[in-house]
Amino acid sequence: MGKMERVFSSYHPLVWTLLIGTGFSRIAIFMSLPFMAIYLHEQGLSPFLIGLVIGAGPLCATFGGFIGGYLSDRLGREKIMLGALFVWSGVFMGFSFTSEAWIFLMLNILNGLCSSFFEPTGQALMADLTPQKMRRRMFGYRYFAINVGGALGPILGAVLTSTSASLAFLITGLSFFVYMLALMVMMKRYHTNEREETERVTLTRAINVLRKDVKFRYFILGAILFIIGFSQLHSNLSLYINQESENATWIYPMLISGNAIIVILLQIPLTRWTEKWPVVRNMTLGTSLLALGLFCFGMAGHWAWFVIGLLWFTIGEILVFPTSSVFIDQLAPPALRGTYFGAASFQRIGNFLGPVLGGWLLQYLGGFTMFSIISMCTLVAIVCYRKGAKLHQNVLLAKSA
Structure with missing residues (x-):
């Protein structure tokens, strides 16, 4: 058996379906959503309404997870995933056929809800079907697929929107429908009934478990702080470069493309190198490197600081994001794995707080101070991660005693 055959045989066929589907669906999403503001402007919406429509999706995703x-x-992974894909397909097709602001708003709310239903459930199913010792590498492959989509999607979107912006949304909708059909066929062929065999999960029990799980709350707080730092790459960094450099028009696009390229090149080697490490070591090192990258951004003065900062920032990102999925999986009781992955969506609050806090600091205190403060805030995430990991270890020791 060759090396590739061994890799493919190591994971359940449904896991590979989800990994490949993640790559193709991300290509479709990045092909259309980044161009939504331009598309809405062409439909005659005001800047305020455009901001309202675009912001509604992530906000609903935060609380819908x-x-x-x-x-x-409660109902099973298959029903939720297939239902979410079916509605998601209709959402993007709807984007291509409407010009009414309120319909755009309703559709993007559904877009956020579909994302928050499908993504955590998909991660939970992948964890259900993968032996624990192989989950870290599996989540690394998933993050690799996401970044391939992030690298290729905008290029295809730029080509399509130059012809017809609505066509990109229509193709995205059709892509999700094809993904749903492929997943339906694979689920029928490799049907699993793990969730049916476990005890019934009530909403009250799910809420109570999360309310009492202090270690999980430490993880969420740490993740919010980490994402506050991470969100600067796609929000305030462009404004800062525009203030500090005459070459902003090429430096920022170069950094965004470089971020995706570094992830694609280093994701799998770094995952294999660090997969034997304790989860908290990965989280600590990754958070430290991302914070170092933010500090380098604040140095400015020369474009080389941005390149150096991007390298540390991206390696930190590679170490933390897949490992955080492993961390959630370790914290979650098997019967509530989907609930925990869904509740982890609350970390997206950092995507709201990061741009707001960073923008305020940039406006009133300047770029160096802004990146220094955000860098220190990000480092506080390490305290939260380590505290959560220590509490989890104490629970395991108590159970084994």
């Missing part, structure tokens, strides 16, 4: 994850524990 818990419900989606809980329903997957």
